[in-house]
Amino acid sequence: MKLFMWGACSVKILTGGKVYLEGEWRCDIDVIMGDGKILDVAPGGKYTEGEIIDVKGNYICPGFIDIHVHGCKGRDVMDGSVESLEIMAGFMAKHGTTGFLATTTTHGREEIRRSLKAVGDALHKDIKGAQILGVHLEGPFITPEAKGAHDEKYILAPSREGFRELVGDYESIIKRVTMSPDAEGAKELVNYLTGKGIVVSMGHTAGSYEQCMAGFEWGMSHVTHLYNAMSPLKHREPGAVGAAFDREGVTVELIADLIHVHPAALRIAVAVKGVDNVALITDAMAATGIGDGEYILGGMEVVVREGVARLKGRGNLAGSTLTQDQALRNMVLIGIRLEDAVKMLTEVPADIMGIGDKKGRIRKGYDADLAILDEKLHVSRVFVKGMQIEM
Numbered sequence: 001m002k003l004f005m006w007g008a009c010s011v012k013i014l015t016g017g018k019v020y021l022e023g024e025w026r027c028d029i030d031v032i033m034g035d036g037k038i039l040d041v042a043p044g045g046k047y048t049e050g051e052i053i054d055v056k057g058n059y060i061c062p063g064f065i066d067i068h069v070h071g072c073k074g075r076d077v078m079d080g081s082v083e084s085l086e087i088m089a090g091f092m093a094k095h096g097t098t099g100f101l102a103t104t105t106t107h108g109r110e111e112i113r114r115s116l117k118a119v120g121d122a123l124h125k126d127i128k129g130a131q132i133l134g135v136h137l138e139g140p141f142i143t144p145e146a147k148g149a150h151d152e153k154y155i156l157a158p159s160r161e162g163f164r165e166l167v168g169d170y171e172s173i174i175k176r177v178t179m180s181p182d183a184e185g186a187k188e189l190v191n192y193l194t195g196k197g198i199v200v201s202m203g204h205t206a207g208s209y210e211q212c213m214a215g216f217e218w219g220m221s222h223v224t225h226l227y228n229a230m231s232p233l234k235h236r237e238p239g240a241v242g243a244a245f246d247r248e249g250v251t252v253e254l255i256a257d258l259i260h261v262h263p264a265a266l267r268i269a270v271a272v273k274g275v276d277n278v279a280l281i282t283d284a285m286a287a288t289g290i291g292d293g294e295y296i297l298g299g300m301e302v303v304v305r306e307g308v309a310r311l312k313g314r315g316n317l318a319g320s321t322l323t324q325d326q327a328l329r330n331m332v333l334i335g336i337r338l339e340d341a342v343k344m345l346t347e348v349p350a351d352i353m354g355i356g357d358k359k360g361r362i363r364k365g366y367d368a369d370l371a372i373l374d375e376k377l378h379v380s381r382v383f384v385k386g387m388q389i390e391m
Helices: 082-093 109-122 160-173 186-195 209-218 239-246 263-273 324-333 338-345 347-352
Strands: 011-015 018-021 024-026 029-034 037-043 051-054 059-062 064-069 097-104 131-138 174-179 199-202 251-255 278-281 293-297 300-305 308-311 370-373 379-384
Touching (some): 064 082, 064 278, 064 324, 082 097, 082 109, 082 131, 109 160, 131 160, 160 174, 160 186, 186 209, 199 239, 239 263, 251 263, 251 347, 278 324, 278 338, 278 347, 338 347
Parallel strands (some): 018 059, 064 097, 097 131, 131 174, 174 199, 251 278
Antiparallel strands (some): 011 029, 029 037, 300 308, 370 379
């Protein structure tokens, strides 16, 4: 058998699995990794020079991408700590997540700026775990009537100057902003953000159908945790949910913990929007991976009981304790095809964030971010840029 050499590159060959390729599972296919990239996706046995890793019939998936996560393992993005981000990255990787947007909450300028600095510093470190892809600024340009678990006293009117003052020198790491279209000045800020290549998400809005459709016309292209903290779909006032369903080309995200959204509503969203337009996110907070107790989310006291996080004294849902591998299992449990659930965790979020040319798929030349799942869809191995994560 002919041996193929890759120079000084250390090569790993994943073999013996079911590989997710272009929306379907392929057997007798090997995935070859080296220098942090996928070097080739080839018929089984074509390459033999390198470390052979037999996954014994398990699923080989692209690594999951979480574009909305606040915290886990007792840590939060708002800690403003590189150490917290490292701990989060390590935990998420063990659950199949290989890339994430560090998500802030509506808080004071100093607290948000400190969090941005921590992310900026972490981006220059070799963190062992899921890769930080940038920042998702959730608020503070939202509607008080739909604030959810955000602190109303920190909500700001949308404006270009207000945004610049808030983020300071860290504008380049902001990849996504969640804001409401139903406030004076929203159009100006949307135009500014989209001009900078920042994804603008509609969320935490009490806006009417017409106001939300106007937001899409301005350039809002995504919807933050569909159904939650937004005007609902009614037959005479379709609201934000109706606008999201009615607008072609707009993507949505879902919290598939079976608490935030009823299984039927999850299925309806996938059926209406189509698999290509739905991303599965966690909206996870610090209790994720630890358990019940009392926590802080964006300066607000949160009580977690039986895995459900709610604001102390108010009862509002306050993030989740979900992991992306559990989201996958939940979606399959309610009747979504495994292939479709994988796509909503990988390809779709990568495309939303404009990185679908290097992440979210198993293709030659892409980053070697991979998750290996057993028959029960539990994570057995994870590779981030070709480096295996210690489980």
